[in-house]
Amino acid sequence: MRPTLTALLACALLPAPAGAAEITRVASSFADADRPFGFHLDVAWSHLRNQTKIVREAYQEGDSQDVAELMYERTENRITPALHVGIFRDLELRVQLPVVLGMDQRWGYPSGTSEENSTLFNNCVAASGALLAPGCAANGTGSNPVFQVPATSYRGGLGNLSLGVAWAPLQQRREDADPTWLLAFDYEVPTASRWNPGVQDSPSVRGAVGDRVHKLTFSTAFSRKVGAVDPYFRIHYTLPVRADDAFNNCDAPDKLGTPANCTTGDWSRNETGLTPPHRAGVTAGAEFIPWEDVKAAQRFALDLRTDVTWVSPGRSYDLLTDLGGKLYKSQDYLQVGGQLGVVLHAGRLFQLTGGASFAYTTDCTITDEAIGKDLSDASGKPNGTVDVVSNPAELNPSFDWRLDLVGRRLRATESSTLGFFLRGTLGH
Numbered sequence: 494m495r496p497t498l499t500a501l502l503a504c505a506l507l508p509a510p511a512g513a514a515e516i517t518r519v520a521s522s523f524a525d526a527d528r529p530f531g532f533h534l535d536v537a538w539s540h541l542r543n544q545t546k547i548v549r550e551a552y553q554e555g556d557s558q559d560v561a562e563l564m565y566e567r568t569e570n571r572i573t574p575a576l577h578v579g580i581f582r583d584l585e586l587r588v589q590l591p592v593v594l595g596m597d598q599r600w601g602y603p604s605g606t607s608e609e610n611s612t613l614f615n616n617c618v619a620a621s622g623a624l625l626a627p628g629c630a631a632n633g634t635g636s637n638p639v640f641q642v643p644a645t646s647y648r649g650g651l652g653n654l655s656l657g658v659a660w661a662p663l664q665q666r667r668e669d670a671d672p673t674w675l676l677a678f679d680y681e682v683p684t685a686s687r688w689n690p691g692v693q694d695s696p697s698v699r700g701a702v703g704d705r706v707h708k709l710t711f712s713t714a715f716s717r718k719v720g721a722v723d724p725y726f727r728i729h730y731t732l733p734v735r736a737d738d739a740f741n742n743c744d745a746p747d748k749l750g751t752p753a754n755c756t757t758g759d760w761s762r763n764e765t766g767l768t769p770p771h772r773a774g775v776t777a778g779a780e781f782i783p784w785e786d787v788k789a790a791q792r793f794a795l796d797l798r799t800d801v802t803w804v805s806p807g808r809s810y811d812l813l814t815d816l817g818g819k820l821y822k823s824q825d826y827l828q829v830g831g832q833l834g835v836v837l838h839a840g841r842l843f844q845l846t847g848g849a850s851f852a853y854t855t856d857c858t859i860t861d862e863a864i865g866k867d868l869s870d871a872s873g874k875p876n877g878t879v880d881v882v883s884n885p886a887e888l889n890p891s892f893d894w895r896l897d898l899v900g901r902r903l904r905a906t907e908s909s910t911l912g913f914f915l916r917g918t919l920g921h
Contacts, residue, residue: 514716514725514780515796515836515846517673519661520587520920522579531579533920535589536572543567545812545908546603547859549612550900559904562613563642564603565812570594571652577920583661587679591652593702598646600816613639620750622894639817639895646815649699653708654684665718672717681708683736690814691745704810705739706769708732714776723794724779733769740820741766742808742891748819750897751888758886759866765890767820769809774802774828780836790841796834796848803827808891811859812905822891823905826857830910844918854908860896865889 520531547563575589608614616639617629626635657679663671685703694700709732716725743765746752754760778798785792808822830852837845865879865887879887896903 514673514718514723516725516727516776516778517661517675517714517716519583519659519675520577520579520585521583521661522581524579524582524667531585531921533575533577533918535575535577535916535918537575537914537916538572539570539912539914541567541569541910541912543812543908543910545854546906547812548904548906550902550904551612552900557900559906560612561603561606562611562903563606563640564601565905566599567596567812569596573652577659583664585659587655587657587659589655593649593652595699596648596702598648598812598815599643600640600645601643611642614642616895618895620748620893620895622750642816644816647694647696647699648688648702648815650686650701652685652702653681653704655679655681657710665716672715675712675714677710677712677714679708679710679712681706681710683707687738687740688810688814689740690810690818690820700815704767704769705736706767707734707736708769709734721782721785722779723782725777725798727776729772729774729776731772733771735767735769739767742819745819748817748893749890750892750894751885751890754886754888754890759868760890767809768807768822770807770825771805772802774800776800778832790838792836792838794836796832796836796846798834799829799831800852801827801829806861808862813859813903819891821860822862822897823859824857824861826905827855829853829855834914841921842919845916846918847915848913850910850912850914852910852912854905854910856904856906856908858902859905860893860903862892862897863889864892864897 520533522531523529545565546561547565548559549562551558551560571591571593573589573591575587577585577587579585615633615636617625617636619625625637629635657677659675659677661673661675663674665671665673683703683705686701687703687705688701692700710729712727712729714725714727716723741762742749743755743762755765756762776798780794780796782792782794804826806823806825808820811821811823813821830850832848832850834846834848867875867877867879868887870876881888895901
């Protein structure tokens, strides 16, 4: 066995014709005499299924505990065509437009929870903090559910158009001693119709999926093929910029705790609208190539990677939006996942990639609105507290006493996403 393993290791480390991992692929023109024009046309299908348990802070027997309240499921299928065109040596322009075939959401009770013991169902408090009925807390008379469960939501349609440019200043294909280094910028344009959580939808009449956010993504990636292994690394950051016509919570006053404060004093539409989160992350992995025919441009590779993405706090579309009819403020969280893919090069003009992915999202509070602002009083100075009773103008319109008050907040836990993907590529 020892001589066999030694021989296999030696073969893996032998110099091999350099290519580039898929993550650093770039369309190139005017680089080779036999390839004056380069392009790639991708058509990708993806399927994602997320399942999340929603728990609620509750004080029981003098201690704060998380009590299971809801179970959330989301299934999404989309097709994404993308065109990569080489405009110079290792410099490409790219454009893609996803089509969301279906984004189906479901809310229900988890095991052990029902209308009998759910605090969300047996709710005695209005969004404003007022009791719904004098005897409600004692006997449940006059209670009203925070959310109607079970519930469903159906969305789909054209997504946002994305335009980008990518450049490889270093290319192992040209100089074997160099790694392949890719610099990229992508701009996601908010072209999709606005997602309005107050509009009823159905499987036959699906709601829109547009978040109305400009997204500017900066990324860089490296790969370096050594024998039959091509490791790679990528860093990315997305800067979001809200569009002027983005959804605003004051567009749904019946869902707010203090709607009278909308667009008054310090509560402008900028304060009550969508605040999209920033995203930053790293991807690390390697392609393992057990077989390759360089002359025929044929290759079989296994792509194994891991991803870690940080998502900042924000008020945006999330797992409660369609259930509650508004945007909710959430804390930051991490998404940690992995992917196993298979890469098949059938020749210079066709490539097929497919695989599966799994991601876990760390627990985070998803109803985290601030109660308000400490505004200047008659003396012209703030007094250090939010005066809930004496100065209601300080109350945040979006603050919901049923969900945002400490001891009543909701948290997303045990969140996992399973995905499958398949992509065909034509071009050279």
